[in-house]
Amino acid sequence: MSDFTAARLNMVESQVRTQDVTDVRIHDAMRKVARERFLAADKGALAYADIEAEYAPGRWLLKPRDVSKLLQALRPMPGERALAISAPYAAAVLEDLGCAVVQADAGEAIPAGPFDIVICEGAVTRAPEAWTAVLAGGGRLGVVERGGAVGQAVLYVKAADGFGRRDLFDAFPPVLAGFEPAPGFAF
Template identity: 65%
Template sequence: MSTDFAAARLNMVESQIRTADVTDLPLQDALRVVARETVVPPSKAYLAYADADIEYAPGRWLLRPREVGKLLQALKPREGEKALAIAAPYAAAVLEKMGLAVTRLEGDDLKTAPAGTFDVIICEGAVAAAPKSWRDALAVGGRLGVVERTGPVGRAVIYLRAEDGVGRRLDFDASPPILAGFEVEPSFSF
């Protein structure tokens, strides 16, 4: 039995993306054509469009379709911008389809952003707190989207660089798995 991935993509946009108030039409168009099944192991391709956390590499997870759609919309990506995708192969492909120049950061050292500045930075795994190096890599007007999670429920957070520093706003609840290497540091108290 083969999976009709094109139909699954359309169904994902109609039932998980649009119903989550993701109204950005260029984003919806990109989500309709980017093959999510190509960024997961072949043995998990059947899960690509499900409302599920999918481990695509050890300790690396794709955001659920609703969550990645909402996070991308909050970042307001625009054609021609420079983007950094941290452990975010699906978001990277969507941003490329939308006309952004994307640098992909995978590998062992995800806490250090590459040299240069970016208009959009996205991470698909949850972290306890966005590393300073990620915030420092934002160009003026740049936006960083990440889920910060220290307990059972996390929050999507958008960081915005202005001339005088970086602001932070909470967006929506999300509970993706913690990205390997970004676990909450245990604390000791009396």
Template identity: 60%
Template sequence: MADLAEARSNMVESQVRPSDVTDIRIHDAMRAIPREDFVPPGKRYLAYADAPVEYAPGRVLLKPRDVAKLLQMAKPVKGERALAIAAPYAAAVLEALEVVVERLDEGDLKTVPGANYDLIVVEGAVARAPEAWLKALAPGGRLAVVERDGPVGKACLYVRGEGDLGRRTVFDATPPLLSGFEAHQGFAF
């Protein structure tokens, strides 16, 4: 048990903090939450590695650095309502930050339960954020997701305005694509 607590601390000190994650609340949550609880028993040794870890077929926990940077760019606020899509670890970190979290881990991940989320976070890459996710954002709501249609993805932050939607890329990341979210290539000469 002490070894895993040390591994969590080392993860924050060697992977999260050096990656410009300055939100102390995220550091504290990641030091406290046993990441190994979110992976199958045979993969517990990978929980603190600098790599995505598959926890179910076609589903991964993002690298610690990537999940921390996604959460920091989304700027979660205590009491906000969030949707965690294929994101069990990110959901636990958000709950430690006193965000009210709904989880979407099963079935069709493109169909959002409800609407008016202040925050949506996704662990895993998609070719492009589905329209249903964007429509589920409340005014001022943010979607933190990695969009990837090649070897390197871009962590994107979408922000719902009063009649528009802003999008900016924040950092490069290379998580695997979520199953069913691959780019569909058209025919070209």
């Protein structure tokens, strides 16, 4: 067993299962998908740490805890169409779960939908309308919204008459480059 294989197993046991992530399909996928492949070779050791690991300038992999809880809230099912926005690791896990995944960077044009699932690994001030616009009926968007020190992982669900939004858990990932809060004036 390689050091990375052991680290992957430990990550699931200590950072995922202990955080009320009970979907064994997610456990199995996270045991298989090599997080280190998304990082530069000299940063591979950070892949399984309890941190957000930067894989490109202004882009991070969510902590294993956060990405697993977000994936569980999205309830991915085999055959669903998913859009992974600046989310290479989440995309690989969704593919392992049987989803058809399209990847895009948060700074690029969003591919045409509809998508059953949209996920982003990184924080934004508020989910852009372009992201909710590509959801299919019953489609779900999982993202961390962060305007200050603490962010909220949220789930948006598209219904016939609009969107439902539910706070899931506190999260602290860095805000994606290009999605920082606009400076404002306050007393």
